[in-house]
Amino acid sequence: MAKPETITMSMQELDRLKTIQAVVAGQIKASAAAARLDLTRRQVNRLIQRYLDAGASGLVSRKRGKPSNFQLAPGVATSALTIIRERYQDFGPTLACEKLRELHGLVLAKETVRKLMLDAGLWIPRRLRSPAIYQPRNRRDCIGELIQIDGSDHDWFEGRAPACTLLVYIDDATSRLMHLHFTYSESTFSYFEATRAYLERYGKPLAFYSDKATVFRCNRKQAAGGDGYTQFGRALFELNIESICANSSQAKGRVERANKTLQDRLVKELRLQGVSSHADANGYATAFIRDYNQRFAKPARNDFDAHRPLREDEDPELIFTWREARKVSKALTVQYDKTIFLLADTPEMRRLIGRYIEVYEYPDGRIEVRADGAALPFVPYDRLAVVDQGAIVENKRLGHVLQIAQLMQEQRDSRRGRSAPARTNQGRPPVETKAAPGTKVQRKLTLVDLEDAIKKARH
Numbered sequence: 001m002a003k004p005e006t007i008t009m010s011m012q013e014l015d016r017l018k019t020i021q022a023v024v025a026g027q028i029k030a031s032a033a034a035a036r037l038d039l040t041r042r043q044v045n046r047l048i049q050r051y052l053d054a055g056a057s058g059l060v061s062r063k064r065g066k067p068s069n070f071q072l073a074p075g076v077a078t079s080a081l082t083i084i085r086e087r088y089q090d091f092g093p094t095l096a097c098e099k100l101r102e103l104h105g106l107v108l109a110k111e112t113v114r115k116l117m118l119d120a121g122l123w124i125p126r127r128l129r130s131p132a133i134y135q136p137r138n139r140r141d142c143i144g145e146l147i148q149i150d151g152s153d154h155d156w157f158e159g160r161a162p163a164c165t166l167l168v169y170i171d172d173a174t175s176r177l178m179h180l181h182f183t184y185s186e187s188t189f190s191y192f193e194a195t196r197a198y199l200e201r202y203g204k205p206l207a208f209y210s211d212k213a214t215v216f217r218c219n220r221k222q223a224a225g226g227d228g229y230t231q232f233g234r235a236l237f238e239l240n241i242e243s244i245c246a247n248s249s250q251a252k253g254r255v256e257r258a259n260k261t262l263q264d265r266l267v268k269e270l271r272l273q274g275v276s277s278h279a280d281a282n283g284y285a286t287a288f289i290r291d292y293n294q295r296f297a298k299p300a301r302n303d304f305d306a307h308r309p310l311r312e313d314e315d316p317e318l319i320f321t322w323r324e325a326r327k328v329s330k331a332l333t334v335q336y337d338k339t340i341f342l343l344a345d346t347p348e349m350r351r352l353i354g355r356y357i358e359v360y361e362y363p364d365g366r367i368e369v370r371a372d373g374a375a376l377p378f379v380p381y382d383r384l385a386v387v388d389q390g391a392i393v394e395n396k397r398l399g400h401v402l403q404i405a406q407l408m409q410e411q412r413d414s415r416r417g418r419s420a421p422a423r424t425n426q427g428r429p430p431v432e433t434k435a436a437p438g439t440k441v442q443r444k445l446t447l448v449d450l451e452d453a454i455k456k457a458r459h
Contacts (some may be wrong), residue, residue, distance in 0.1 A: 020048055084113075143307070328357060334369060
């Protein structure tokens with residue numbers, strides 16, 4: 001009696017065997033089997049023939065036990081690992097793969113290099129690495145030497161008002177709350193307003209310690225313009241205040257722990273005081289800070305106050321502004337935020353043609369054009385002129401034309417430039433990056449849009 005043959009099959013192959021057996025037995029049609037196995041009808045016919053010729057073993061993959069068609073050529077893996085050990089031992093798989101291809105002519109997939117380095121113990125996946133250890137550091141010696149700042153998004157008013165952000169300023173040496181400021185969200189103008197209030201009360205600290213938010217740090221690797229500072233960083237540079245960005249939230253643990261305490265205690269205090277608005281909360285902040293510091297502040301190791309007074313030549317009104325460089329055109333104009341500023345035609349102004357001057361935008365919305373430290377007189381010319389209904393009624397002959405212009409303006413996205421600063425310090429939300437629904441940017445309005453406006457005006 002012949003010894004029975006042993007066949008090893010995967011679950012997929014076993015399901016395929018049962019389906020083919022059902023087709024051979026006439027229980028289902030080949031087309032239904034093809035749909036069930038996600039194969040073509042021709043492939044199912046081949047499987048049926050292989051089953052009839054060789055039985056169940058005919059459905060076993062013929063690649064089993066054979067070398068893969070995608071395996072590396074002999075010696076390639078050894079050569080790659082030798083080079084990595086000698087020159088790129090501390091490189092990650094992606095960078096090592098690039099260097100092998102660029103400098104050594106070894107074209108390998110980065111996942112292949114990753115597997116080779118894993119097997120050789122040259123790379124440890126992040127999920128298998130030991131967690132980072134953040135050991136405590138000593139506090140600074142005196143107050144004002146380092147001020148940690150952070151924004152805490154929270155439902156501070158428990159539904160009595162929209163959720164907002166609390167800007168927190170805390171001293172590293174004493175854990176004292178120095179300043180609290182409620183605002184719509186973390187924005188440059190919000191930090192301008194809060195920092196100016198801090199400086200006017202305490203003076204200039206030696207350094208501010210923050211996270212890597214875009215308010216404090218240029219996070220784009222290749223910024224199109226600028227000198228490497230954000231608007232907030234530029235203001236601190238002019239004030240001779242160092243700006244330090246933490247690499248992790250654990251590094252600025254004092255302000256992070258203070259945020260948790262504030263989200264518990266301050267929320268309840270605002271409820272007991274019946275505070276339900278930003279203005280009232282900012283007014284109550286002084287009393288809360290005094291009570292908080294009595295409970296949680298630590299004595300400094302040195303009684304010296306490192307805060308420095310503002311110098312006479314340091315004007316917070318000018319420093320805490322949004323500045324953009326603009327080039328003066330041959331027509332003595334500069335353009336900013338879809339508005340053209342017309343400069344006076346004088347010999348002094350003509351010397352500025354071709355030069356870059358600065359447009360200052362203040363937290364309250366005022367605009368100044370300045371050159372060589374002096375404000376220049378100008379007349380704004382708004383490119384987004386609007387035709388109202390009154391003008392259409394008053395101009396009997398031009399009424400139809402003005403009505404068409406008004407219909408075109410309704411299709412135009414009339415918001416200001418998306419690169420303009422968000423005025424969340426005044427409660428306005430940031431500008432959306434996309435055009436408003438049903439509108440287009442002015443330069444994308446076409447002749448078809450004009451024809452549609454003419455048709456609507458006729459009706």
